[in-house]
Amino acid sequence: MNSSAAFGKAAALFAVLAMIGPAATIAQIPAETEAYQRGCGGCHTRERSVLRAIPTGSEADRRNWIERFMSTHPCEHDNLKPQIVEYLLTKTRR
Numbered sequence: 001m002n003s004s005a006a007f008g009k010a011a012a013l014f015a016v017l018a019m020i021g022p023a024a025t026i027a028q029i030p031a032e033t034e035a036y037q038r039g040c041g042g043c044h045t046r047e048r049s050v051l052r053a054i055p056t057g058s059e060a061d062r063r064n065w066i067e068r069f070m071s072t073h074p075c076e077h078d079n080l081k082p083q084i085v086e087y088l089l090t091k092t093r094r
């Protein structure tokens, strides 16, 4: 096998990996920011008003409030709820 054939194979392999890459990323559990975007961002384009609605208080207080609120509020991906709670807690840490 000459070197240009080897290069061709490597290039083909890279092309295949490039196609697999994005699909593998989607299958992974998304980062917390993405969890919020997917679960809430469709309706809430302005994140600030969501964050403002969360009362100040200890981490435990805010967690309670967020979990109680979300239990009666729509979420586009219920399986992302735990990550969304973490995201909102991080964003409201003052």
Ligand code: HEC
Pocket (backbone or CB within 6 Å): 039, 040, 041, 042, 043, 044, 049, 050, 051, 053, 054, 069, 070, 073, 074, 075, 076, 084
């Ligand atoms: C199907 C659309 C929809 C989805 C999905 C959605 N919301 Fe809402 N949310 C609304 C609407 C509409 C209001 C305004 C309701 C009102 O003012 O009475 C609202 C209000 C709120 C409020 C009160 C503050 C405000 O802006 O009035 C908070 C906090 C909130 N949403 C958080 C969330 C979170 C967190 C998620 C994701 C888990 C989420 N929402 C997903 C539609 C949605």
